[in-house]
Amino acid sequence: MRIALAGIGKIALDQHVPAISSSPDWALAATVSRHGGLEGVENFARIDQMLAARPDISVVSLCLPPVPRFAMAQAALRAGRHVMLEKPPGATLAEVHVLRDLARAQGVSLYATWHSREAQAVAAARAWLAGRVIHEGRITWREDVRVWHPGQDWIFEAGGMGVFDPGINALSILTHILPEPVHVTEAELDFPENRQAPIAARLALSGNIAADFDFRQQGPQTWDMEFVTDAGRLALRLGGNVLEIDGRPAGGAGTIMGEYPALYARMADLVRKGASDVDLAPMVLVADAFTRGRRNLVEKFEF
């Protein structure tokens, strides 16, 4: 199937292009980018131009930042194309509701992806936790924004979500592996005085689960979650890629497909089945943290 990729930035080059290239399902037929595309692939400055010129492209994958994503997704769906969305699926919940309803009305597939759910050990963690009683959970997601989002000012603008951009990856795993839904009971958000999105956040969730997100981590990076259950301790480390039970390595050598190849395989499957997959649970928790949270002002941040 021919696919167009819109938003040729870091995540597109690091993940989407290699995943599409290595897939038996997809041919990268066009890009949409104002700043130039890829060698050997037709590029359009605007999505409406691509949609008009290339009726042979049935699927559009959008990996630009959340704020400008909605208009492009709406245009693609209105033109009868299937749409795949990077996470978070939008800057607001209501706009994703609009896209979901539009996809349904158009009879096309919409896939709100959560790449971290495809990390190597997530399925094994989910299977292990099923039916277990969880007494306590702790998420620690601390990374260096200068390393992972160098110079990406949009991430600290209103709607850019700040530290929730990586934090929502943790929440996407959490909402996938827990046997019961959770909700935010308290939140504290640290906003740099010169920015409109938080650089750190601490959440308390129902079921005695705590989350600590920080974008200022230098040196070793941490993407861990640990649970104390009635049957022992589970730890999921390295962003869902390593599983430990009671401190010993377990499972882990599950899917080696890679996160983005797995997303593109799933998208191919959704299109073939005429189905959609739009799970907003991780994004609801983020919106709830913004609504419910205390705000602290912290020192200025510059890249």
Add this chain to the structure above:
Amino acid sequence: MRIALAGIGKIALDQHVPAISSSPDWALAATVSRHGGLEGVENFARIDQMLAARPDISVVSLCLPPVPRFAMAQAALRAGRHVMLEKPPGATLAEVHVLRDLARAQGVSLYATWHSREAQAVAAARAWLAGRVIHEGRITWREDVRVWHPGQDWIFEAGGMGVFDPGINALSILTHILPEPVHVTEAELDFPENRQAPIAARLALSGNIAADFDFRQQGPQTWDMEFVTDAGRLALRLGGNVLEIDGRPAGGAGTIMGEYPALYARMADLVRKGASDVDLAPMVLVADAFTRGRRNLVEKFEF
């Protein structure tokens, strides 16, 4: 049907008690309040005491602030009681999802009320707008928090929602009368330096709709919305109670039941039918405004 009222504050005394007393459907059988209840009605300090002592009370109406409401709603639903929630139905979206799922599992009714939707001219406005093309809309909701929420510090605490406490009334009308769903495209929130919830907010919504919420309005109060359509101008004034078409009074003398009597009549109907009514659209717009919005610090506020 016997009903218990939990949270005996200003809104309970001003609205809920008179609405229940004047209804043919309901008998106020108990209150739950740490600060004392009502003359001649059995009061309990804690909801679990009431639920244990009064199995004859099948319905619980919760009108305490959003943050403490969840635990009480959960307790009442777990005890197999029907539950009615003041607006907003919770401090977070995810907690209302939990309540909704719990009500379904328990086979009881859950009603997330939006009293402003029952204002006198709302149904007429909705009927008039159906099938019309709306070019532009403007909401102005400006009231004096010292008059309407005297000394209620909870409203400016994290999760209290600040000016969205009245603003969500406007949004509940908006999402009810518009033929199409809307989403927040931009937002600006003014936080007093000594408070955790905004005192004013300006939203841009899809479909060229703007909203201006302000808690600092002294003198004349404004709760208006105006729409320019392909068939003329509609204005809904006084919080949904007065309708004007092209500047002339129209309809308006519709339901004179009153907002809260209408809510209690609807609750009786839901219980009789074994149905629930949980529409989160107004609250999604608020959560989106918090997530998407720019924050300004403004001068301190004291009651």
